[in-house]
Structure formats: structure tokens, C-alpha cells
Amino acid sequence: MKIRPLSIDGAWEINPQQHGDPRGxxxxxxxxxxxxAAVGHPLRLAQANLSVSARSVVRGIHFADVPPGQAKYVTCVRGSVIDIVVDIRVGSPTFGQWEAIRLDDVDRRALYVGEGLGHGFCALTDDATLSYLCSTTYNPTAEHAVHPLDPxxxxxWPTESPQLSARDAAAPSLAExxxxxxxxxxxxxxxxxxxxDAGTGPAFSGE
Structure with missing residues (x-):
């Protein structure tokens, strides 16, 4: 596999090598x-999540308190999404910037989102299914959101009619x-x- 850093420090795109023949x-x-080796510390696997979304569903922008934060290794096992990484770390040289990566069941690339970064996605297909490997377990008191449609x-977002959860629709702007x-x-x-202790801290937060 090839691992490529994104323009936002703490995020990487992973491109696997697929071996195919008539069997699959x-x-x-x-x-x-x-x-x-790429990130600089191991990913502690504390929880695995699966989400299924209808076309035009937008989830995010979610993040967790640091420490311990929640690193995520995300891939799309069915359908396709546009996955978004947002730098919401105060003092970062790329604060407020975002980068988009297409995840789908054709190229099967993955995205690593490091601790402290915001994460969200938009489903391009019905039944778009994302798999997350997470470094910490779910703790709602340590998880937050920024409004995904913040001007x-x-x-x-690749949709004219984004569908948001009540929680995401009520999320504050980046400035707030x-x-x-x-x-x-x-x-x-x-x-x-x-x-x-990077990657091995106590378990908090969630996607």
C-alpha cells in the first residue's frame, strides 16, 4: 500500500494494492x-464502527477532546462518499482549511484522521457504508461538532440538498x-x- 500525507498535518490517504483474478x-x-511508520506512532484499536447512509446524507464535522482525542482509519466498503478532513486546531498553520478525498468500493482507499482534526462526509450513493477503526471508545461528553454548512x-459538499442529523444541524459555527x-x-x-503514550492513552470519545 501507498500512504500519502495530505496538506493538513495529521491526515493521510492510504491507497491499497488490489490483487484480482477471475475469482475476485x-x-x-x-x-x-x-x-x-508513516504517522509516527501506532494506532491503538479500541473500537470499530460501521455507518450506513442514504445519498446526500452529510455527517460531521465531528471531533473529540485532546487528550486523548480519537484517531480514525476510515474506508468505504460499499458505495461511495466524499470524505472531509477539517483542521480545527487553534494555532495550526492550516486552521480552518479542509481537504476532500473520495472513498469508494472501487479504489478502496482509506483515510487516517489524526487526533484533534475534524471529520465528516457526504454520501454519494444510497447505502454508502463506512467502516471506522478508532483509537478510543465512545464517550459523548468528550465529543463535539462544528456545523458542516458553516459559511x-x-x-x-457534492449535494444541493444535504441531509443533517438534528445534532449536526444545531452544531455551532467554527467561530462559535x-x-x-x-x-x-x-x-x-x-x-x-x-x-x-501516543496511541495508547485512556479510552474516551467517539464518532
Whole structure:
């Protein structure tokens, strides 16, 4: 597999090598050693999630308190989505910027979203199914959201009629979240992921 860093520090795109023949195909979907070499620390596997979404459903932008945060290894096992990484870390040189990656069941690429980054996606097909490997378990008191349609972020969602959950529709803007002190701090995130306990901290938060 090939692992490519995105323009936002802490996020990587993973392109697996697929081996096919008339029977079907085989691929290595996840390699802990290669990911750890790229990221700088191993991904602690604490929880695995699966979400199924109808076309035009938008989920996010979600993030968790750091420490311990929640790193995610995301792939689309059915259908296709546009997956979004947003830098919401106060003090980051790319604060407020986002990057979009198409995840689907053809190329079968994956996305690694490091601790402190915001994450969301838009389903391009019905029954779009995402699989998440998560570094920490679900704790709603440590999880937050930024409104996915915030004009300041200006995310180019590929739908004219985004369907949001009640929670996401009521989420604060990026500016409001920053003013209220909800957003992670860039230097805190860097120190946490570079520390000796990176990827092995206590379990909190969730997608």
C-alpha cells in the first residue's frame, strides 16, 4: 500500500494494492506497521464502527477532546462518499482549511484522521457504508461538532440538498466553537501524538 500525507498535518490517504483474478480480489486493507511508520506512532484499536447512509446524507464535522482525542482509519466498503478532513486546531498553520478525498468500493482507499482534526462526509450513493477503526471508545461528553454548512468553512459538499442529523444541524459555527473554547489546541495535539503514550492513552470519545 501507498500512504500519502495530505496538506493538513495529521491526515493521510492510504491507497491499497488490489490483487484480482477471475475469482475476485484480495488486498491488505490495514497494516499497523506501515501506518505507524508513516504517522509516527501506532494506532491503538479500541473500537470499530460501521455507518450506513442514504445519498446526500452529510455527517460531521465531528471531533473529540485532546487528550486523548480519537484517531480514525476510515474506508468505504460499499458505495461511495466524499470524505472531509477539517483542521480545527487553534494555532495550526492550516486552521480552518479542509481537504476532500473520495472513498469508494472501487479504489478502496482509506483515510487516517489524526487526533484533534475534524471529520465528516457526504454520501454519494444510497447505502454508502463506512467502516471506522478508532483509537478510543465512545464517550459523548468528550465529543463535539462544528456545523458542516458553516459559511466560514465553505466546504464544497457534492449535494444541493444535504441531509443533517438534528445534532449536526444545531452544531455551532467554527467561530462559535472557538470562542467557547471547544476546539483543540494545535500544540497540545502535537505534543500528545509525539509523546510516549501516543496511541495508547485512556479510552474516551467517539464518532
Amino acid at each position: 480480489l484480495f488486498m491488505e486493507w490495514y497494516r499497523h506497521d506501515q501506518l505507524a 466560514e468553512l465553505a466546504i464544497d 466553537a472557538r470562542e467557547s473554547g471547544l476546539l483543540p489546541d494545535y500544540q497540545t495535539c502535537r505534543a500528545f501524538t509525539a509523546g510516549p
